[in-house]
Amino acid sequence: MDKIDSGLLESVADLHEIPAGAYNIRKNGEGFSRRSTANIEIVAKTDKPGIDIIVAPGTKNESVHIPVIITESGIDDLVYNDFYIGDDADVLIVAGCGIHNSGDEKSQHDGIHSFHIGKNARIKYVEKHYGEGDGKGERILNPVTVVEQDENSVCEMEMVQIKGVDSTVRDTKAHLAAGAKLIVTERLLTHGKQYARSDMDVYLDGEDASAQIISRSVAKDNSKQIFHPNAIGNARCRAHVQCDSIIMDDATVSSIPAITANSADAQIVHEAAIGRINNDQLIKLMTFGMNEEEAEEVIISGFLK
Amino acid sequence: MLKLENVSFTVDVDGSDLGIIDNITLEIPDNAFTVITGPNGGGKSTLARLIMGIEKPTSGKIYYNDIDITDMSVTERAKLGIGYAFQQPPRFKGLTVRRLLSLAAGSELPVDECCGYLTSVGLCSKDYLNREMDNSLSGGEAKRIEIATLMARKLGVAIFDEPEAGIDLWSFSMLVESFKAMSSGSHNSVIVISHQERIMQLADVMIVIADGKIRSIGSKDEIFPQLMGEFNENCGFRGKEGK
Ligand SMILES: Nc1ncnc2c1ncn2[C@@H]1O[C@H](COP(=O)(O)OP(=O)(O)O)[C@@H](O)[C@H]1O
Ligand SMILES: [Mg+2]
Numbered sequence: 053m054d055k056i057d058s059g060l061l062e063s064v065a066d067l068h069e070i071p072a073g074a075y076n077i078r079k080n081g082e083g084f085s086r087r088s089t090a091n092i093e094i095v096a097k098t099d100k101p102g103i104d105i106i107v108a109p110g111t112k113n114e115s116v117h118i119p120v121i122i123t124e125s126g127i128d129d130l131v132y133n134d135f136y137i138g139d140d141a142d143v144l145i146v147a148g149c150g151i152h153n154s155g156d157e158k159s160q161h162d163g164i165h166s167f168h169i170g171k172n173a174r175i176k177y178v179e180k181h182y183g184e185g186d187g188k189g190e191r192i193l194n195p196v197t198v199v200e201q202d203e204n205s206v207c208e209m210e211m212v213q214i215k216g217v218d219s220t221v222r223d224t225k226a227h228l229a230a231g232a233k234l235i236v237t238e239r240l241l242t243h244g245k246q247y248a249r250s251d252m253d254v255y256l257d258g259e260d261a262s263a264q265i266i267s268r269s270v271a272k273d274n275s276k277q278i279f280h281p282n283a284i285g286n287a288r289c290r291a292h293v294q295c296d297s298i299i300m301d302d303a304t305v306s307s308i309p310a311i312t313a314n315s316a317d318a319q320i321v322h323e324a325a326i327g328r329i330n331n332d333q334l335i336k337l338m339t340f341g342m343n344e345e346e347a348e349e350v351i352i353s354g355f356l357k
Numbered sequence: 358m359l360k361l362e363n364v365s366f367t368v369d370v371d372g373s374d375l376g377i378i379d380n381i382t383l384e385i386p387d388n389a390f391t392v393i394t395g396p397n398g399g400g401k402s403t404l405a406r407l408i409m410g411i412e413k414p415t416s417g418k419i420y421y422n423d424i425d426i427t428d429m430s431v432t433e434r435a436k437l438g439i440g441y442a443f444q445q446p447p448r449f450k451g452l453t454v455r456r457l458l459s460l461a462a463g464s465e466l467p468v469d470e471c472c473g474y475l476t477s478v479g480l481c482s483k484d485y486l487n488r489e490m491d492n493s494l495s496g497g498e499a500k501r502i503e504i505a506t507l508m509a510r511k512l513g514v515a516i517f518d519e520p521e522a523g524i525d526l527w528s529f530s531m532l533v534e535s536f537k538a539m540s541s542g543s544h545n546s547v548i549v550i551s552h553q554e555r556i557m558q559l560a561d562v563m564i565v566i567a568d569g570k571i572r573s574i575g576s577k578d579e580i581f582p583q584l585m586g587e588f589n590e591n592c593g594f595r596g597k598e599g600k
Contacts, residue, residue, distance in 0.1 A: 268450075296450070332447035335411055340461050340510070341435040350460065354451035 056123050056152050063182040064148030065119040071146075075117040076103055081129040092116055092143070102132030102164075105145075109138030109170065117146045120163065125155020125189045130162045139170035139202075148180040151191040151217070158190040166198040167207065169232075174206040183216030190218040199226035201234065203258065208235045213248065214356065215241065222250040230258030230287075238267040239356045242275035242303070252281040256289035256318065263291040270352050271303035282310040285318025293322040298329055298355060359385040359408065359514055359546065364417030366403060366569075377403050379569040380417070385514070385562070390540035391548045392560035392577075394584070400569040401550045402444050405516045409441040410434045421514070438513030442520065444550075446503035448491050454502055455486045461506035474505040477535040479528030497523035504532070508539070515539070516548045521556065533559070557581060 053061075057079065061067040070085075074092035077084045081101075088094050091111040095104050105116055118133060137143065153159045169175060183191035193213075201207055213220060226234055234254060242248050254263045263283055271277050283291035295307040309322040329351050337347035366378035378400050385391055393401050406412045408419065410431040418427050426434055449457065458474060459466045472482035478501040488494065490502060500523050507515050520536075521529055533555050539547050540559060549556055557563060563580040565572040573580055 330447060332443070332445075333449060335431060336443065336447050337460065338431040339409060339411075339435050339441055340506075341432060341463065342460075343432050350452070351449065354449055354456070357451045 057121055060121040060123070060150030060152055060182065060184075061119055063184075064121070064150040064180045065117055065146045067117065067119065071115070071117040073115045073117070074105075075119075076105075078118070078120040078129075078131065080122055080124050080127055089114065094118075097132060097134075100132055101130060102134070104134045104136065106136045107138050107141045107143055109140055111138065111141040111143060113142065115144040115146065119147065120149040120161055122149070122151045122153070122159050122161055125153050125159055125187055126157035127159045127161075129160065130164070132164045133166075135165070135167045135169075135175075137167065137169045137173045137175055137205075140172045141170065142174045143176075145175055145177045146179075147177065148182070149193055149195075150182045151185070151193070153183070153185040153189045153191050154187040155185075156188045158192055160190075160192040160194070162194045162196070164196045164198075167200065169199065169201045169205040169207055171202045172204045173202070175208070177207065177209045179209070179211045181211075181213035181217050181220065183218070185216075191216060193217050193220045195220075195222050197222075197224045199224075199234070201226065201228045201232035201261075203229045204231035205229075206233045206235075210237045210239075212239045213241070214239070217246065217248075218244075219247045220249070222248075222252075224250070224252040226252075226254045226263070228254070228256050228258060228261035228263065228289075230260060232258060232261045234261075234263040234265075236263075236265045238265075238269070238279075240267070240269040240277065241272070241352070241356060242269070242277055243272040244275060245273070246275040248276070249278040250280065254281070254283045254291065256283065256285045256291055257287060259287050259289070261287065261289045263289075265291075265293045267295045268297070268356055269295075269305065270298045270300070270356060271305045272300045274302050276304045278306045278308070280308045280310070281322075282312065283320050283322070284312040284314065285320050286314045288315060288317035289319070291318075291320040293320075295322075295324040296355075297326045298352065299326055300328065358387055358420075358422060360420040361408075362418040362420070364407060364414045364419060366407060366412060367415045377569055378407065378414070381569075381571055383564070383571065383574070385546055385548060387513075387545045389546055389561040390536070390559050391546070391562045391564065392557050393548060393550045393564045393566055394552055394557065395566040395572065399567040401566050402518055403569075404566065405441055405518055405548070405550060408514070408516060409439060411441075438511070438545075439516075440507045440510050440512040440514070441516045442503045442507045442518060444518035444522070446499050448494070448499065450489065450491045452490050453487050454490055457490050457502065458506060458509045462509040466509065470509075474508045475502075477508060477531065477538075478502070478505045479524070479531035480505070495523070497525065497528070500524060501528065501532075508535070512545075514546045514548065516550070518550045519552070520549060521551060521553045529553075529555075 091108040307324040311320040475482035
């Protein structure tokens with residue numbers, strides 16, 4: 053691993069060295085290194101690019117890291133990662149993609165993730181997107197995530213894209229069985245001419261399923277963002293969708309939260325807000341001795357934390 | 358010392374000038390506890406905002422320790438040691454109380470120091486350190502955290518705008534004690550805009566502002582009886598005897 057590799061790994065997976073536990077590092081469209089553990093098996097797919105990650109039932113307090121890094125210009129990487137989480141397991145999954153593009157061709161990574169989460173299992177999934185490099189080549193990420201939650205499982209997903217990705221279209225679908233709980237937090241910052249779109253459909257199929265979808269974003273310069281979360285209640289269930297954006301400069305943000313109830317016992321709420329940074333907030337921080345740019349930075353980083 | 362010289366502030370309302378502050382000249386001495394009072398809409402908050410630099414006077418000069426600060430920005434005045442706790446503190450999504458206090462102090466504050474400031478405004482610190490300064494806080498809670506941010510700073514002039522608003526009686530007593538300590542402690546000059554008798558009782562100097570002007574200025578023994586007399590005349594309420 054060279055300096056660019058380790059820099060990217062640190063940005064997307066907080067990794068300073070080879071992680072403890074199971075991991076798979078993918079670089080420039082190929083598997084780079086991999087380790088399974090007694091309870092977590094990672095095997096390469098034979099029919100298409102990608103891996104299966106199989107977590108044994110009852111596995112507790114273990115983690116899987118599956119970062120992807122792209123350091124060459126002109127790579128177009130498509131990968132399928134399928135997670136099979138056994139009943140009663142409790143694991144942390146750290147994914148993420150870092151692109152360093154210093155060439156003039158576009159570099160693209162499309163990760164298709166599917167999660168099969170067993171009964172009473174619990175996962176925390178953290179995914180960071182990051183781009184860098186001074187080439188003219190675009191950095192593009194189009195993740196697709198499909199989640200199937202079995203009874204009483206808990207899935208907590210944190211998706212973060214703060215810097216350097218030119219274009220991203222995110223597509224997320226989740227089905228929740230009885231008692232299952234989904235918590236999705238999206239955090240996004242776009243600048244320059246970046247484009248980001250996120251479509252999300254959450255189906256609450258079982259009795260007492262619940263979902264909480266929170267997206268917070270900041271759009272700067274001429275960037276453009278579109279959010280379209282949809283919560284569909286097919287049984288007695290609870291869901292809360294919240295989109296909250298700070299808009300700056302000449303950016304465009306469009307929030308289209310949707311809620312659908314196919315059962316009279318579904319309780320679904322959505323909230324959406326878009327607005328500038330409030331002037332009083334800036335002034336308050338300036339009375340602490342910050343200048344306007346510093347104050348703005350504090351407000352944005354707090355908002356996206 | 359803070360000095361205002363013929364300070365006026367007018368705003369444009371539908372094409373005509375509306376006077377908010379009318380030719381105020383004023384000296385606020387160091388090491389003094391100054392209470393500003395007066396009817397709602399009289400211009401007290403505007404005066405504080407002019408001193409902090411949030412508004413710029415239409416005419417007149419403001420000096421701090423003999424430096425002309427009239428054209429200085431809020432940031433520059435803050436660096437000189439002027440601080441202002443807003444009448445209506447803004448909320449911040451994602452900023453914890455601890456982070457806000459640290460930002461005020463200018464460096465990451467240790468937990469026990471944060472707790473000290475929160476306790477002095479009557480908040481049980483453990484419950485609040487990691488709370489966010491967002492809309493989940495009540496008005497009184499936000500107000501007290503705002504006051505605590507000024508306590509976390511080393512200031513030459515600290516201005517508190519109606520600190521009593523929305524605060525329960527128990528916390529209010531705590532706050533009065535803290536102001537008492539402050540008047541003999543960390544800040545050279547404390548200015549409190551207030552309608553509360555118990556805060557007025559701490560005053561070295563009292564200023565009554567009405568209609569954008571200074572109606573009267575003096576020691577509390579001079580001003581307090583006047584105020585009480587006024588209330589009696591205006592609304593027929595009986596004021597307290599012997600004050
Ligand atoms: N920027 C402004 N534009 C218009 N009116 C203002 C402005 N600032 C203050 N005022 C008015 O000036 C008066 C004094 O306000 P303020 O200083 O807040 O009074 P106080 O704090 O004494 O209650 C009020 O009537 C208020 O509405
Ligand atoms: Mg006021």
